[in-house]
């Protein structure tokens with residue numbers, strides 16, 4: 308037996324598990340919204356490229372606003388995945404550790420901007436790659452290892468915008484982490500990462516098509532095209548908020564034990580309302596921090612000013628504690644690799 312979304316499911320003959328309604332229903336809704344939104348943004352980028360070049364900040368700002376809540380229930384994940392009763396003293400410890408990790412990351416990024424940004428970008432690629440493979444596994448009920456799809460998704464979402472839009476990202480990098488543009492956009496490094504990304508993405512697409520995994524191939528192709536065609540801030544905003552963030556929220560909806568009955572009856576409205584209500588306070592706290600950093604000149608670092616660099620700095624600082632929590636969640640929610648042998652996952 309394997310564990311999916313906190314519900315046990317028996318693997319079928321092919322090694323794939325029947326995907327429980329608890330996770331299938333919200334994930335299907337989130338997938339429909341994210342794929343449609345990405346397709347619309349991509350088509351606009353193809354038909355009227357000037358629109359996103361001029362209005363990039365809009366999808367970026369909306370993406371931040373919609374994407375921040377996906378981490379806002381991180382402090383509850385250990386209880387939802389561990390199946391133990393919530394104790395207020397342990398909750399306070401988790402909250403304090405989370406805030407401390409985010410503050411330390413923010414300060415480290417101000418003190419050592421270039422190495423910190425490089426580490427955070429690699430961390431982001433791992434985080435997005437794991438998110439894509441876990442969602443693929445949860446959708447099909449088949450285990451997904453840390454193989455080509457994980458690397459291809461990380462590269463498509465993090466390396467491709469730098470490869471396709473060097474002139475656009477350069478000024479943002481120069482403000483976010485002075486000196487980082489020369490390192491990240493170094494022509495030899497770009498050539499190596501560019502060839503590596505092309506090989507891994509194309510190989511994954513071909514393997515998916517040959518293996519009959521057409522939806523997975525279509526999603527990877529859509530994401531790659533989005534980051535190639537649409538200017539990076541607009542593409543990132545769409546991906547972060549409406550793709551990665553929304554799918555993560557769908558997984559959270561399935562994890563909260565309070566939603567079990569509604570999801571079993573395929574009712575989504577109440578579970579979505581519950582998750583939004585629970586995430587409102589932590590989201591507001593992060594938005595207040597963002598507002599204070601924007602309002603008080605110099606607080607985010609001497610050179611950093613404006614929504615784009617401060618928004619990115621805040622979101623990147625949250626990446627570290629968020630990644631730590633999501634790593635635990637992924638281990639407990641994704642179909643286990645040994646499902647094929649009928650083993651049980653570490654629920």
Ligand SMILES: CC1=C(/C=C/C(C)=C/C=C/C(C)=C/C=C/C=C(C)/C=C/C=C(C)/C=C/C2=C(C)CCCC2(C)C)C(C)(C)CCC1
Nearest residue numbers: 375378379381382431468479539543589592622625626629
């Ligand atoms: C719970 C809790 C809370 C809350 C939390 C939250 C709300 C979270 C979130 C989280 C998150 C929200 C996360 C995030 C992540 C992110 C990421 C992962 C990012 C990445 C990025 C990138 C990759 C970028 C890139 C770039 C650059 C750098 C430049 C320009 C261009 C581009 C855009 C491309 C608090 C603190 C209140 C308290 C305690 C507890």
Ligand SMILES: [Fe+2]
Nearest residue numbers: 377551555629
């Ligand atoms: Fe995330």
